[in-house]
Amino acid sequence: MKIDLVVDARFKSCPGPLLALAEAVSKAKPGQKVKLLATDPATPSDVREWASSVGHRVLEVKEADGVYEIYVEVSG
Amino acid sequence: MVKVLLAKISIIVASDKLDKLYPAITLAGTAAVSGWEAELFFTFWGLLALRKGYEPSEVSLDYQEYGGKLAEAFASGSLPSWKNIIAQGKATGKLKVYACSTTLELLGLDEKVLETFVDGVVGAASFLGKAKSANVTLFIS
Numbered sequence: 001m002k003i004d005l006v007v008d009a010r011f012k013s014c015p016g017p018l019l020a021l022a023e024a025v026s027k028a029k030p031g032q033k034v035k036l037l038a039t040d041p042a043t044p045s046d047v048r049e050w051a052s053s054v055g056h057r058v059l060e061v062k063e064a065d066g067v068y069e070i071y072v073e074v075s076g
Numbered sequence: 077m078v079k080v081l082l083a084k085i086s087i088i089v090a091s092d093k094l095d096k097l098y099p100a101i102t103l104a105g106t107a108a109v110s111g112w113e114a115e116l117f118f119t120f121w122g123l124l125a126l127r128k129g130y131e132p133s134e135v136s137l138d139y140q141e142y143g144g145k146l147a148e149a150f151a152s153g154s155l156p157s158w159k160n161i162i163a164q165g166k167a168t169g170k171l172k173v174y175a176c177s178t179t180l181e182l183l184g185l186d187e188k189v190l191e192t193f194v195d196g197v198v199g200a201a202s203f204l205g206k207a208k209s210a211n212v213t214l215f216i217s
Contacts, residue, residue, distance in 0.1 A: 049110075
């Protein structure tokens with residue numbers, strides 16, 4: 001998967017990761033893919049809820065050693 | 077195509093303490109970036125937090141033993157500053173901040189002392205008019 005942008009929100013607590021992602025996505029172009037790195041375990045469900053509200057697509061969520069990688073495709 | 081979502085949250089904030097301001101602006105800021113309309117109405121001691129240059133640093137009296145933990149969270153950057161959350165919410169155009177007119181008068185404050193992110197000084201009826209269409213309403217004190 002080609003990633004256009006990486007947002008590193010590791011060690012940030014809610015609402016840090018979501019706000020960092022929302023900020024990045026607001027400046028991204030439709031169709032671009034953003035990878036969010038986070039350690040707050042609330043982040044995957046928060047991102048899914050946010051994405052369904054604003055219309056972006058969560059492509060994949062991975063977790064390794066306590067770090068979540070969340071891939072989001074920016075909608076048009 | 078971004079989905080239009082007609083959701084709205086209205087929160088009355090009645091304290092200027094960290095532990096009261098954060099839940100309010102976390103919800104309002106998150107709502108705003110999620111496409112919700114979000115309104116914050118600052119009344120009584122909440123109004124003190126709208127003065128220019130105010131940075132919340134104290135926790136409520138009952139929980140001061142945890143003040144150090146919060147200070148650590150801010151120093152490490154794990155919690156965003158409250159001004160940044162408000163700025164990000166305002167940047168969406170969805171977050172509105174109102175100051176209570178009666179409190180302004182009670183505390184002898186001039187509107188000029190309020191932060192520029194304040195959208196207006198309003199009374200109870202005006203806030204009710206805005207809040208009546210909200211799906212979520214909270215009073216945080």
